[in-house]
Amino acid sequence: MTFTLLHRDILSDGSQIHLARATLTNARPKSLHDHDFYELIWVQNGKVRHHLPDGGNTLTEGDLIFLQPGQAHALQGRGADALVVSLCIHPAIIDGLGQRHPQLQGHLFWSQTRYTRTRRDIRQLAALNHAAVLLERSARNTLEAEAFLLPLCADLTQDNLPNDTPAWLADACSSAQDPQVFRYGAAGMVALTGKAHAHVSRSMRKYLGLTPSDYINQIRMAHAARVLITDAESIAQIAADCGIPNMSHFHKLFRDAYGLTPLQYRQKYQRQVIQPT
Known part of the structure; x- marks a missing residue:
């Protein structure tokens, strides 16, 4: 039953x-x-x-x-x-x-x-628990729900590629999660493949529905969102670590992804990390 x-x-x-x-x-x-x-x-x-x-x-x-x-x-x-x-x-x-x-x-x-x-993993679970505590303290409206879900889903789907994705592209997508790669933007990812930018771009549109720049910027913004609520680094330093020294461009990408400026996001969600009992 x-x-x-x-x-x-x-x-x-x-x-x-x-x-x-x-x-x-x-x-x-x-x-x-x-x-x-x-x-x-x-x-x-x-x-x-x-x-x-x-x-x-x-x-x-x-x-x-x-x-x-x-x-x-x-x-x-x-x-x-x-x-x-x-x-x-x-x-x-x-x-x-x-x-x-x-x-x-x-x-x-x-x-x-x-x-x-x-x-x-242990580190990711700690970040998830921290985000859950923030969610509990919130009004749990549409904005709060999406602020919790979108970074998690973006992070998980970056590693969840279609089954027919070519091995060379899957390897590049996996390596692109590394700050040592994504801070160099789409060019850094394309360089890993050893293939022409146009070919990589066509393949990514076919299998992921994204351009190399869009894919890398999703990774960058997910990384920035995590750092904003877990560390005390300046927003300028976070932008630089993401490979985006142009603050105007960084703010536009972040607002497009999360609906808030980096400062608004930090002020809204940064709290002391508390593990649930």
Whole structure:
């Protein structure tokens, strides 16, 4: 038997996103449930059994799962101190992000399947927990929900390329995550491939739907957003580290990506890092 959770009940206060933490027991769930909202879950501590209609799998600390509406599932602790964080996300938030950022199509919440699993390392998990604390303190409206989701989804989709992506392009995209590469812009990425800029540009448009400059600037802005809320470096230094010494251009790219200036973003989201208990 499966029962359905409704976002109108969880988001009854008018918020667009809701975060909950739960310590799971070792008792096997009596049934699966589905929901009419998008759900993001990550394992904060311990091991978790994720039950699905066709079986299940074991999740460990740092595992993330992206669930679309209608995906039946249930969670069960495995051992002591199994802690998960769960986000209920209004469908309009995910629909809006997908419409404005077509490069997300086929990945995560926008996958062809209802369930996507990925992983964060210790450093990335700490950053995710910090962002979750900021989200909890916020009004959890559309802006706050997107400010949490977009950097995470952009970071994850940068490594999630179509299956038919040529190996040389996949390698270049992976290497482009390194500040030693992206600070040199599209030219730095193209140089890694050993191919003509025009060929790289055509290939990226075909497989990623982006130009080399657009791809690199997404990486740069995601990096800048992380640094703005976790470090005390000046905005000028962050821009320089991204390879964009022209502050006017840096501000335009950042505002286009996040809807705020770098200073506004820092003032709104920078807090002391707090690990959830």
